[in-house]
Structures are given as C-alpha cells and as structure tokens.
Amino acid sequence: MTMHYPLLVSNILNRARTAFADKEIITRTEDGTHRYTYKDMGARVNRLANALSALGVKKGDRVGTFGWNTYRHLEAYFASPIMGAVNHTINIRLFPDDLVYIINHAEDKVVLVDPDLVPILEPLAPQMESVEHFIIMSDDPEPATTLPGALCYETLLAQASDEFTQPEMDEYDPAGLCYTSATTGRPKGVTYTHRALYLHSMAECMADTSAFSERDTTMAMVPMFHANCWGFPYSSTMVGANQVMPGVRPDPQAICELFEEHKVTLTAGVPTIWVGVLDYLDRSGKTYDFSSLRAVISGGSAVPVSVIRAYKEKLGVDLVHAYGMTEATPIVTYNRVKTHLEGLPEDEKYELAGSQGLVVAGLEMRLVDENGEDLPWDGEQRGELLFRGPWVAREYYNDERTAETYIDGWYHSGDIASVNPDGYIQIGDRVKDMVKSGGEWISSVDLETAIIAHPDVLEAAVIAIPHPTWVERPLACVVPREDARDSLDRAQVMDFIRDKFARWWLPDDVVFIDEIPKTSVGKFDKKVLRDRYQDYVVGG
Structure with a gap:
C-alpha cells in the first residue's frame, strides 16, 4: 500500500517556488518587459488567494479570468485552485451573447479582467447575474470604468498577506473550468480536477511527449483562455522552466523578436x-535567430506538410504536430518518430510528420465505424476516434448534451481518422466538415492540405455546397498570397x-477570398463559409 x-x-507551485526559486517569468508589456522569479510569483499567488478569500470566494466558487498571456494571468491559474476555488478561463473572442451565457452558466463570483478588455465587459455587466466583483489586472488604484465596484488587482495584493494556509482538499476536487469555442450551439463547460491537471502535466513532461525541462524557456502562443493554454503554465512550472508571456495582441513580428531575445526553446499555437x-x-525579408527553438508545437487543426517542410528547410526548426481537445485537458497525441522509422525516405518522413502522431501514455483510444464496431489499424479504414483516460472529462458541466458525447465510458470526439499499424493517427475531418458526394465521403482536410502546398496560396478551406445530383460537392475557398492576388x-x-x-474528389470550383473566417481560438470557421456559399452555383 x-x-x-x-x-x-x-x-x-510549491516545487517551483522552492526548487527553482530564481527561475524567471518574463512578460512582454506595453512599456517593455516585466520579469520576476518563481519565488516572487509564489508570494503573489498567496496574496491573490488571500485577497479573493477576503472578497468572499470560498471552496468550489468559480473565479473568471478574462485576459491575455501575462504574469498576472499565470498567478490566477494557481491562486484559485490552491484555495479550493475553480479557475474559469473565459474566451476573450466570444460573441457577447456567449460571454454572458458562460459567465452566468458558470456562476462566476469574481472576474479578473485585463485593462484593454474592460470595454468588452462594461456593456454586458448588468446581465451577469452572479458576478460580485470585477478585478482589473493593473496597478491603477482608481480604474476608469463603469464596471460595478471595480477593484484594482495590485491594490488588493498590496493589502493581503503573502502567507496562505491551504484548506483540506481532494485530488478529485475541481480546479479549472473551460468552455468549448462553440462552433455549433452554445459553448459547453469542461471541469478539470486537480488530479487531471497534475497527471496531464506529468504526461506533457515525458520525453516522448513535449519533454518540458528545467533547461527550457517556454512561450505559449496558444491563448491562456483556451484549454489550460495546452498545459504550458502548469507543465512549465512543474519543471521550473523559464516562461515567456507574449502579452497583449502579439503579432508575428513580436513573436519572432521574443523567440530571438529570450532564446525560447519550446512554443505552441494553432497553425494560423x-x-x-x-x-x-x-x-518583410527579415531574419531572426531561431537556433534556440527545439520544437514549435502546432495543434487545433491539421497543419499542412508544406508548412512543416518550410519550417525545417527555411528556419531549421521542427514543427511538431499535436492533437487534443478541451475535453481532454487537452493533450491526446504527440508526433514523435519511432526509431525504426528514422530511416524512411525524406518525403515519407515529412508525410509522417503531417499526421497527428501517437496517443500519449496514459490514455486509451478506439477507432470505430458508424455502428460503434472497432475498425482495424491499417492506415486505410476511417472511423471516429474515441478516448478515455485520467485527464479526459467524463461529462460536460451542468449540460444535458453530455449524453450525446460521453457513451459507455468513452469520449466520442467527432473526428474522423485512420490509424496506421504503428499507431499514428491521421485525422481526415470533423464529421460535420466531411463532404458526402453521391454517398461517398470526401475529406476537406486532405484537399486543403494539397491546395495550401501551392506556393501562391496563403490559406485554403474546403466546404460542402448543395448539388442537385450528388447532394454535396466540394468548393475550395482560397486566400492567395499578397503578391499573387492578381495572378x-x-x-x-x-x-x-x-x-x-x-x-470525383476534385472541387467543383475555386473561389478567391481576402481571408478565411476564424473561430475564437484561431481555427477555420467553416460554418460561416457554408452560410456564405449555401446558394453558390458553379459557373453562376
């Protein structure tokens, strides 16, 4: 026993503040750079926990965060869980109706908000039924806002003690809450237990996953409001890695400058x-020193092989495919080349790198047909991916739609894929994004990946449009590169x-557009395109 x-x-947190007390958290700010250590962060997390307690936050209460990737947001990631409350990361890019819905559905008691995002919440505040306090994450003691009873983050911390006594807790107690990005219907809440977050961090730190290490300097480009920032805040802290926070509205130039200046070794974000x-x-024609980068992790949607090849051949950087979802904390797979495959021809290795990789140790996976029967892992047959494991949620938070997705102890992902004999997953599509033409399935992702490889194409999305004979046919929506828009x-x-x-797989037509609509987390929003082209007539 x-x-x-x-x-x-x-x-x-306790491991980082003791074993790695002097390692740094570095945040890009409007005025330059903010730096402090894990020792400093630990003391401020305690102050925040005490401040929230003084405001009436109790065990089980939800504390919302509405902010960018900064050191203050990182403090909130830890303060709510250590006091037994729940850290609810709120997507800053949701439509107003969805923002009001999830804050009310979660029954957030307090909401922490970055100053430049305050104008988004001000007109919505009267509809937020449970929120008792808004805390503006700045050092302005008298923030100019119409948010009722708005408080200053730094003032609250200055008034609180840096000694905090943690209440008795169970590892199955809730620690985090995140809502899906609502590509269809209302967002669905997913609760993360302490146990799930801890085990997920350990899995990410494994050598055959992301291999987080004290030697790393990590920088998450995935927003902190999205699925625990893919685990970066917790995994980086667990091993004592330096962390770089890109701050407010980082653009490609800022990203490149941060990589070079701080010698970032590991980063993650969506393909866009x-x-x-x-x-x-x-x-721009500019060059930067990316030699410190050991991996750029890409997830959220399929990344074209042409992009993986470009990162390796132009920048000398490994762009690594990972796959996950909000419901799985989120990491499910990571792409590592097995030793017996290292001798493959270069083109075949790139094709393998374009797959979603292998299931992370600790999780189980099935590939099933439409009747729920298991399919062989032969790299040919396609079915839906099912998962279960210690960091996969078992239900949605107070949502009757749980029964549609969690069946007989398995999470039904809605992703259609094949699995090769070595266990590598190749996702073809979401069920709703497949094109069914004349009773046969066409993968929009496969077509998109091929089109994006064209040197004059910046982005491409393939959608189904109605057809009188074949029911559906594919339409390619293409964004040309700037210098090819007229040619x-x-x-x-x-x-x-x-x-x-x-x-019969080839698109019936190609339309050229200025940009592909994106969801709140940077994925292609195909439902917008389907609505836009629902009456499209080829050649019309």
Whole structure:
C-alpha cells in the first residue's frame, strides 16, 4: 500500500517556488518587459488567494479570468485552485451573447479582467447575474470604468498577506473550468480536477511527449483562455522552466523578436499563427535567430506538410504536430518518430510528420465505424476516434448534451481518422466538415492540405455546397498570397492538385477570398463559409 497523497495544483507551485526559486517569468508589456522569479510569483499567488478569500470566494466558487498571456494571468491559474476555488478561463473572442451565457452558466463570483478588455465587459455587466466583483489586472488604484465596484488587482495584493494556509482538499476536487469555442450551439463547460491537471502535466513532461525541462524557456502562443493554454503554465512550472508571456495582441513580428531575445526553446499555437509567421518573414525579408527553438508545437487543426517542410528547410526548426481537445485537458497525441522509422525516405518522413502522431501514455483510444464496431489499424479504414483516460472529462458541466458525447465510458470526439499499424493517427475531418458526394465521403482536410502546398496560396478551406445530383460537392475557398492576388486563378489551383486525387474528389470550383473566417481560438470557421456559399452555383 502506498501513502494517501493527493495530486494537487499547489504541489506544482510549491516545487517551483522552492526548487527553482530564481527561475524567471518574463512578460512582454506595453512599456517593455516585466520579469520576476518563481519565488516572487509564489508570494503573489498567496496574496491573490488571500485577497479573493477576503472578497468572499470560498471552496468550489468559480473565479473568471478574462485576459491575455501575462504574469498576472499565470498567478490566477494557481491562486484559485490552491484555495479550493475553480479557475474559469473565459474566451476573450466570444460573441457577447456567449460571454454572458458562460459567465452566468458558470456562476462566476469574481472576474479578473485585463485593462484593454474592460470595454468588452462594461456593456454586458448588468446581465451577469452572479458576478460580485470585477478585478482589473493593473496597478491603477482608481480604474476608469463603469464596471460595478471595480477593484484594482495590485491594490488588493498590496493589502493581503503573502502567507496562505491551504484548506483540506481532494485530488478529485475541481480546479479549472473551460468552455468549448462553440462552433455549433452554445459553448459547453469542461471541469478539470486537480488530479487531471497534475497527471496531464506529468504526461506533457515525458520525453516522448513535449519533454518540458528545467533547461527550457517556454512561450505559449496558444491563448491562456483556451484549454489550460495546452498545459504550458502548469507543465512549465512543474519543471521550473523559464516562461515567456507574449502579452497583449502579439503579432508575428513580436513573436519572432521574443523567440530571438529570450532564446525560447519550446512554443505552441494553432497553425494560423505559424503560417502567419512564415508569411511575415517572406514579406518583410527579415531574419531572426531561431537556433534556440527545439520544437514549435502546432495543434487545433491539421497543419499542412508544406508548412512543416518550410519550417525545417527555411528556419531549421521542427514543427511538431499535436492533437487534443478541451475535453481532454487537452493533450491526446504527440508526433514523435519511432526509431525504426528514422530511416524512411525524406518525403515519407515529412508525410509522417503531417499526421497527428501517437496517443500519449496514459490514455486509451478506439477507432470505430458508424455502428460503434472497432475498425482495424491499417492506415486505410476511417472511423471516429474515441478516448478515455485520467485527464479526459467524463461529462460536460451542468449540460444535458453530455449524453450525446460521453457513451459507455468513452469520449466520442467527432473526428474522423485512420490509424496506421504503428499507431499514428491521421485525422481526415470533423464529421460535420466531411463532404458526402453521391454517398461517398470526401475529406476537406486532405484537399486543403494539397491546395495550401501551392506556393501562391496563403490559406485554403474546403466546404460542402448543395448539388442537385450528388447532394454535396466540394468548393475550395482560397486566400492567395499578397503578391499573387492578381495572378492566381482557378486553373492554376486545379492543375496543382489534379494528379493527387480521384477525379470525383476534385472541387467543383475555386473561389478567391481576402481571408478565411476564424473561430475564437484561431481555427477555420467553416460554418460561416457554408452560410456564405449555401446558394453558390458553379459557373453562376
């Protein structure tokens, strides 16, 4: 028998503030740079916990955060959990109706908000039924705002003690809450227990996953409001890595400058960020020293092999595919090349790098057909991915839609994929994004990946449009690179992909647009495109 020792978020913080007291958290600010140590952070986390307690926050209460990736947001990541409350990260890019919905649904008692985001909440505040206090994350003692009873973050901390006594807690107590980004219907809440966050961090730190280490300087480009910032705040703190916070509205130039200045070793974000960085470098002609980067992690949607190749061949950087979801804290897979595959021809290795990789140790996976029967891992047959494990949620927070997704102990992802004999996952599509033409499935992702490889294409999204004979047919929506906006045409795109697919897979048409609509977390928002082109007539 082993000791009864609960796995708590506070254990992560305590290790960093003692074993790695002098390691740094560096934040890009409007005035320059803010730097402090884990020792400093630990004391301020205690002050914040005491301040929240003084405001009436109790065990189980939800504390909302509405902010960018900064050191203050990092403090909130730890303060609520160590006092038994729940850190609810609120998506700053949601529509007003969804913001009001999730704050009311979560019953947030306090909301911490960055100064430049205050104008978003001010007109919505009267509709927020549970919020008793708004805390503005600045050092302005008298913030100019109409938010009722607004308080200054730094004033509250200055008045609080840096000694905090943690209440008795269980590892299955809730510590975090995040809502899905609402591509269909209302956002759904996912609760994270202390145990889930702790085990997820350990899994991320494994050598065959992201391999977080004290030697690293990490910088998460994924927003802190999105799925625990993909675990970066907790995993980085667990191992005592230096952390770089990109701050308010980082653009590609700021990202490149931060990589170079702080010698970042590990970063993560959605593909649109990494495509944007490449585009900026191409357009500006500037060069930066990226030699410190051991990996750029990309997730959220499929990243084209052409982008992976460009990062390696142009920048000397490994762009690594990972895959996860809000419901899984979020990491599920990570792409590592097995030793017996290292001798593959270069093109085949790039194709392998374009897959979502292997399931992380600790999780289980199934591939099933529409009847729930298991499919073989032969790299050919496609089915839905199902998952379960210690950091996969078992339900949505107070939501009857749980029954649609969590069935017989398995999370049904809605992602259609194949799995090869080595266990590498190749996601074809979300169920709702597949094109069903004449009773046969066409993968929009496969078509997009091929189109984006064209040197004059910046972005591409493929959607289904109605067809009188075939029910649905694919339509390619293409964003040309700036210097090709007047020259790229339909024939060039079609000729580029013609030999890569069966004739009936090819899009019926290509439309050129200024940008692909994005969801609040940077993924392509295909429902907007489907609405826009629902009456589209080829050649009309």
